[in-house]
Amino acid sequence: MNIKIENILAVVNDENDYEIKETDIFIKDGIITGIGESENDFISEKIIDGKDKLAIPGLINCHTHTYMSLFRNIADDLAFDEWLFKNIMPREDKLNPEDAYWGAMLACTEMIKTGTTCFLDMHMFKNQTAETAVKSGMRAVISRGLSGEDRNDDGAVRRINEAFDEIERWKDNKRLSFMLAPHAIYTCGTDYIKFIIKKAKEYDISLHTHLSETRYEVSEAKKNYEMTPVEYLDSLGFFEVNTVAAHCVHLEENDFKILKEKHVNVALNPISNMKLGNGFAPVYKMLEKGINICLGTDSAASNNSLNLFSDMNCTALIHKGVNENAQAVNAFEVFKAATINGAKALSLNTGQIKVGKAADLAILNLNCPQFRPKNNIMAALSYSANGSEVETVIIDGEIVMENKKLCFIDEEEVYRNAERIAEKIK
Numbered sequence: 001m002n003i004k005i006e007n008i009l010a011v012v013n014d015e016n017d018y019e020i021k022e023t024d025i026f027i028k029d030g031i032i033t034g035i036g037e038s039e040n041d042f043i044s045e046k047i048i049d050g051k052d053k054l055a056i057p058g059l060i061n062c063h064t065h066t067y068m069s070l071f072r073n074i075a076d077d078l079a080f081d082e083w084l085f086k087n088i089m090p091r092e093d094k095l096n097p098e099d100a101y102w103g104a105m106l107a108c109t110e111m112i113k114t115g116t117t118c119f120l121d122m123h124m125f126k127n128q129t130a131e132t133a134v135k136s137g138m139r140a141v142i143s144r145g146l147s148g149e150d151r152n153d154d155g156a157v158r159r160i161n162e163a164f165d166e167i168e169r170w171k172d173n174k175r176l177s178f179m180l181a182p183h184a185i186y187t188c189g190t191d192y193i194k195f196i197i198k199k200a201k202e203y204d205i206s207l208h209t210h211l212s213e214t215r216y217e218v219s220e221a222k223k224n225y226e227m228t229p230v231e232y233l234d235s236l237g238f239f240e241v242n243t244v245a246a247h248c249v250h251l252e253e254n255d256f257k258i259l260k261e262k263h264v265n266v267a268l269n270p271i272s273n274m275k276l277g278n279g280f281a282p283v284y285k286m287l288e289k290g291i292n293i294c295l296g297t298d299s300a301a302s303n304n305s306l307n308l309f310s311d312m313n314c315t316a317l318i319h320k321g322v323n324e325n326a327q328a329v330n331a332f333e334v335f336k337a338a339t340i341n342g343a344k345a346l347s348l349n350t351g352q353i354k355v356g357k358a359a360d361l362a363i364l365n366l367n368c369p370q371f372r373p374k375n376n377i378m379a380a381l382s383y384s385a386n387g388s389e390v391e392t393v394i395i396d397g398e399i400v401m402e403n404k405k406l407c408f409i410d411e412e413e414v415y416r417n418a419e420r421i422a423e424k425i426k
């Protein structure tokens with residue numbers, strides 16, 4: 001459908017600078033084909049009135065586990081081990097693939113309603129996230145979580161086969177792409193990691209992993225390999241493949257050097273790190289070193305929401321507090337992490353309102369106190385917006401939410417199923 005968004009305030013930016021201007025945006029065949037002016041033969045099939053509205057690139061959630069939305073508010077205020085091994089994993093064992101589908105659908109519902117148009121998922125139920133993304137209209141990068149001792153271990157073989165089955169099944173869907181996801185260095189043996197790296201190179205697929213999330217992970221790596229987790233993966237050749245590394249909370253001097261030199265994309269998960277008592281990623285220093293930082297929510301079991309505006313807000317604030325420096329991590333750096341940097345990490349042609357980019361946009365209503373007065377829209381996005389302003393969402397040139405009404409998701413059905421499954425896994 002050809003869409004014209006008329007007279008809208010739009011955030012137009014590149015890596016270095018941004019402009020907020022009133023303009024028209026033209027969308028055709030899923031692509032932004034004009035800003036301000038259209039091609040001569042453009043015929044609008046749909047016109048959106050942009051008065052008192054703001055267009056931003058759709059937010060990109062670079063690390064989540066969508067099916068885990070079923071575990072929202074189920075295990076809180078617990079130490080990491082007790083949270084994961086005693087509360088989350090036993091409940092995961094009770095889930096079937098259909099349950100995972102509804103968990104992922106609950107996640108997509110929340111993400112679209114808060115302006116996220118694309119996410120990177122790590123899951124354990126083949127095809128369920130893909131089905132959900134396709135049904136809801138979302139763009140997604142999907143990775144089957146991989147764990148196991150070595151390449152011949154039964155579970156390890158089954159999981160990587162599932163990953164490739166899934167890639168094969170959905171390879172023609174243009175809103176879906178895939179990564180391989182060794183879960184973490186403490187759930188994958190060295191041989192298995194080496195095997196996954198080999199496969200990633202062979203099939204030209206990026207890698208997605210959890211890295212240096214806890215102090216315990218770092219101390220164990222030093223004990224076992226006499227290296228930090230970052231040094232250990234680097235020694236295996238992991239970063240020869242494009243990588244999204246979630247967390248990177250506990251880094252040492254040489255780690256920064258490796259992450260920068262090997263172009264590793266770091267997906268920050270500030271709320272998850274705070275909630276699980278894992279600390280604060282050294283974001284200020286990562287920015288100084290020129291490391292590509294993007295943003296993730298992690299799952300609703302450790303956040304407890306998939307609203308990226310909350311993570312933007314936290315990122316903009318906590319590093320000022322931690323560094324006792326009000327200039328650390330500014331509003332635009334946070335906005336870029338949630339948009340353009342995320343697109344770069346996921347190798348996607350999106351994340352900017354720019355001619356030639358995929359038309360993934362969120363339209364916010366500015367008639368709300370948190371945007372008034374309109375002194376500084378960029379500051380509002382990072383410091384005062386909360387996601388409730390998102391009114392219309394366009395993904396790949398298709399309207400997936402219009403005036404707060406989801407076009408492809410039956411919200412009541414999602415909530416009904418979430419409650420039914422919650423009862424089952426209590």
Ligand SMILES: [Zn+2]
Nearest residue numbers: 210246298299
């Ligand atoms: Zn995670």
